[in-house]
Amino acid sequence: MRLIFLGDIVGRSGREGVLRHLPMLRDRLKPDFIVVNGENAAGGFGITEKIAQELFAAGVDCVTLGNHAWDQKELLSQIDRMPQLVRPINFPDGTPGRGYTVLPAKNGRHKVLVINAMGRVFMDPLDDPFPPVEKVLRIHQLGGARMGPAGVDAVIMDFHGEASSEKMIMGHILDGRASLVVGTHCHVPTADLQILNGGTAYQTDAGMCGDYDTVIGMKKEAAIHKMLRKIPGERYSPGENDATVTVCGVFVETDDRTGHAKRAEPIRIGGRLGQSIPTLA
Numbered sequence: 001m002r003l004i005f006l007g008d009i010v011g012r013s014g015r016e017g018v019l020r021h022l023p024m025l026r027d028r029l030k031p032d033f034i035v036v037n038g039e040n041a042a043g044g045f046g047i048t049e050k051i052a053q054e055l056f057a058a059g060v061d062c063v064t065l066g067n068h069a070w071d072q073k074e075l076l077s078q079i080d081r082m083p084q085l086v087r088p089i090n091f092p093d094g095t096p097g098r099g100y101t102v103l104p105a106k107n108g109r110h111k112v113l114v115i116n117a118m119g120r121v122f123m124d125p126l127d128d129p130f131p132p133v134e135k136v137l138r139i140h141q142l143g144g145a146r147m148g149p150a151g152v153d154a155v156i157m158d159f160h161g162e163a164s165s166e167k168m169i170m171g172h173i174l175d176g177r178a179s180l181v182v183g184t185h186c187h188v189p190t191a192d193l194q195i196l197n198g199g200t201a202y203q204t205d206a207g208m209c210g211d212y213d214t215v216i217g218m219k220k221e222a223a224i225h226k227m228l229r230k231i232p233g234e235r236y237s238p239g240e241n242d243a244t245v246t247v248c249g250v251f252v253e254t255d256d257r258t259g260h261a262k263r264a265e266p267i268r269i270g271g272r273l274g275q276s277i278p279t280l281a
């Protein structure tokens, strides 16, 4: 199967960047499944149902979230009607929405498990992410129908966290049981995309889909002011320059029988960052 994961969409410029480049990516890479992290899609803070639906209409199969999941409060009452929208699995019991989902691939033959979890190092305290992820992976095992009726053909894990070490630990723990473990939240793509020993594609951070002439997607003047003056200044808002928007993510091809990654390449399209646009062999 061919999988695309795109990192955190930041604001209007990030959304439009994704919508601008996705048709070309779909045409070129013929993906069977597309996941994007949308937790900063609404003005940099959270996501709305309308924005999620726009992404689904553009061919996105699943949207993941993170620490900004509830910044748009109306999502609390909307999330339960969107099975393709996943929030971190380690929120407290009783939190609306779901921490994982199993969805059909575009080819209609395969099933994809998407899990979203949040790290705890340098992040708001949450439940331990490792036990609930283990529980899900024991039920939905990689390897397709030969793993039983709950078997899945691909597993994509978005681990939303700050610390590279914590994300690497998740990668190694899931090695062989996931097709892709990818980090989000840092908004900077790391150069460590690799296939781990057991066959799991891994990247510490996918990078954002947003304006890179900023401080992690937000206008740099306000961020610099706050850092230097330590007094409230202009409210943070996403960068708006379409010319410096780069869409960042990862492209993975899996073995249809095992669900393991055979190939993993970075995606970077648009202004500012060095370009990386995979092609099909």
Ligand code: FE2
Residues within 6 Å of the ligand: 039, 066, 067, 068, 160, 184, 185
């Ligand atoms: Fe985040």
